[in-house]
Amino acid sequence: MLNHHICPMTNYYKPNRFEKLLNCHQLKFNRLNETILTSKIDIYPxxxxxxxxxxxxxxxxxxxxxxxxxxxxxxxxxxxxxxxxxxxxxxxxxxxxxxxxxxxxxxxxxxxxxxxxxxxxxxxxxxxxxxxxxxxxxxxxxxxxxxxxxxxxxxxxxxxxxxxxxxxxxxxxxxxxxxxxxxxxxxxxxxxxxxx
Missing domain, CATH: 3.40.1280.10 (SPOUT methyltransferase, trefoil knot domain)
Incomplete structure (x- = not known):
């Protein structure tokens, strides 16, 4: 289970380092998917x-x-x-x-x-x-x-x-x-x- 961190100053959820890394990789996958969908090359027949x-x-x-x-x-x-x-x-x-x-x-x-x-x-x-x-x-x-x-x-x-x-x-x-x-x-x- 991921450890959730609450910032004491703002009382808002603050993602930990592992979650930030997951989010970064997910963003890269999303960008690759967008590229494939908008590309003129149909790379996945x-x-x-x-x-x-x-x-x-x-x-x-x-x-x-x-x-x-x-x-x-x-x-x-x-x-x-x-x-x-x-x-x-x-x-x-x-x-x-x-x-x-x-x-x-x-x-x-x-x-x-x-x-x-x-x-x-x-x-x-x-x-x-x-x-x-x-x-x-x-x-x-x-x-x-x-x-x-x-x-x-x-x-x-x-x-x-x-x-x-x-x-x-x-x-x-x-x-x-x-x-x-x-x-x-x-x-x-x-x-x-x-x-x-």
Missing amino acids: KSDLDSPNISANNADLIVAAVLMDEMTNLNDLLQTCRALGVRSLIVSDSSNLSESSEDTLHIVKLKPELLNKYLREKKLENYNIVATQNTATNNNLIEYRFAKQTVLLFSNQQRDIPENLKPLLDNTIEIPHNDFQHAQHLLIFKFFKQYY
Whole structure:
């Protein structure tokens, strides 16, 4: 049960720290829902909503953002991962992102030159490696369904996936150039919606 606090000065209810955190996450979910409802991209086709619930057991999404280099984008991504319950976020070792003491999100710092080795290891653990790619044309966000164990590799908006990583990819999702960062966040939400 949550502890309710009454402010002695005003005699009004004052939410505790945990309730504030819940409210913050609920607000983020509401904003994501509003975005989906008003977006021109129908990211959740009817088939997604009609399908029976899939067990969340063993479902795991690892977000690999080693190729992203803009700190603002990484901070936004960090908040999305925390809000949606992603277990692991992989970032470049040059990033200054760090875990908090109450964090359930595991932040792994990796040198970009070791990304190939990391992805190979994940493939041996039966993870699907899925990368995002910039496109000026239509995208395949609508149709895509994630494997239960997925590494979602986010590319840099200005550069393509490095050639040495392409042979490791199981799939590539094309996302709109004009809303690249936003669409990446929606992919995380799509995984969450599919399995939870």
